[in-house]
Amino acid sequence: MSGKDVYRTPLSRVRNLGSAHSGTMHFWRQRLTSVALIPLSIAFVFIAIAMLGRNHAAALQILGSPLIAITMLLFIGTTVYHMWLGMQVVIEDYVHDELPKILLLMGNTFFCITVALACVYAILQISFGV
Amino acid sequence: MAETKAPARPLSPHLQIYRPMLTMMMSIVHRITGAGLYFGMLLLAWWLIAAAAGPNSYAKFQWFMETLIGRLVLFGFTWTLIHHMLGGVRHLIWDTGRGFGPVEREWLTLAGLIGSIGLTILIWIVGYLALGGVQ
Numbered sequence: 001m002s003g004k005d006v007y008r009t010p011l012s013r014v015r016n017l018g019s020a021h022s023g024t025m026h027f028w029r030q031r032l033t034s035v036a037l038i039p040l041s042i043a044f045v046f047i048a049i050a051m052l053g054r055n056h057a058a059a060l061q062i063l064g065s066p067l068i069a070i071t072m073l074l075f076i077g078t079t080v081y082h083m084w085l086g087m088q089v090v091i092e093d094y095v096h097d098e099l100p101k102i103l104l105l106m107g108n109t110f111f112c113i114t115v116a117l118a119c120v121y122a123i124l125q126i127s128f129g130v
Numbered sequence: 131m132a133e134t135k136a137p138a139r140p141l142s143p144h145l146q147i148y149r150p151m152l153t154m155m156m157s158i159v160h161r162i163t164g165a166g167l168y169f170g171m172l173l174l175a176w177w178l179i180a181a182a183a184g185p186n187s188y189a190k191f192q193w194f195m196e197t198l199i200g201r202l203v204l205f206g207f208t209w210t211l212i213h214h215m216l217g218g219v220r221h222l223i224w225d226t227g228r229g230f231g232p233v234e235r236e237w238l239t240l241a242g243l244i245g246s247i248g249l250t251i252l253i254w255i256v257g258y259l260a261l262g263g264v265q
Contacts, residue, residue: 034218053261056188059181083168115171122178
């Protein structure tokens with residue numbers, strides 16, 4: 001035990017949540033989003049089946065209805081958060097050099113936010129344009 | 131604090147030392163399918179942006195989806211999504227501490243694999259029926 005550890009009481013360790021400085025929030029949110037994605041993914045598959053093969057006007061009509069648009073927004077938001085958490089774990093597991101790891105973690109965030117924003121923008125444009 | 135170099139220590143055994151097992155393979159597949167869906171979301175973004183952009187962009191998206199490659203990508207996306215979802219359900223069951231017995235864990239994993247293939251085929255049959263048969 002190093003000298004510094006002597007002054008750290010169990011309470012201070014708990015308050016600072018150990019060396020990671022965070023608790024089970026990452027794990028919990030991964031589970032929370034995964035549970036939410038079970039019904040949302042099933043709904044998405046049905047929406048996709050309803051849309052594929054239809055022409056542009058019919059696709060707009062389906063996506064423009066509030067219930068479908070809200071379901072799609074929930075699906076996209078939850079999916080992107082879930083995959084952001086998931087890819088973070090994958091990067092942390094396999095990339096150990098500090099600089100590539102930080103760059104990839106940044107790239108992960110940029111990618112996820114861009115995908116989410118693009119999808120949400122498209123859905124809102126369709127919804128408000130109908 | 132002075133820079134200290136970590137002494138070389140023996141490494142714990144890693145993947146290549148174990149006999150491949152179904153639970154282990156499906157755990158790896160779960161991660162691969164997750165990564166696949168990550169980039170697969172670009173397809174969804176393309177679809178939605180094309181729909182928002184107008185009939186011409188949407189026609190291009192539809193043309194791609196009707197090519198053989200487009201169909202294969204879509205079929206792959208379907209299976210990947212379903213497999214990752216069933217794998218997720220298995221992990222949620224395991225999170226509660228259930229299903230870890232030597233029989234249950236194999237059964238759960240096999241059910242996920244068979245279920246994902248079966249459901250994917252079912253979704254495509256329903257999809258084709260919804261579109262009025264094979265075109």
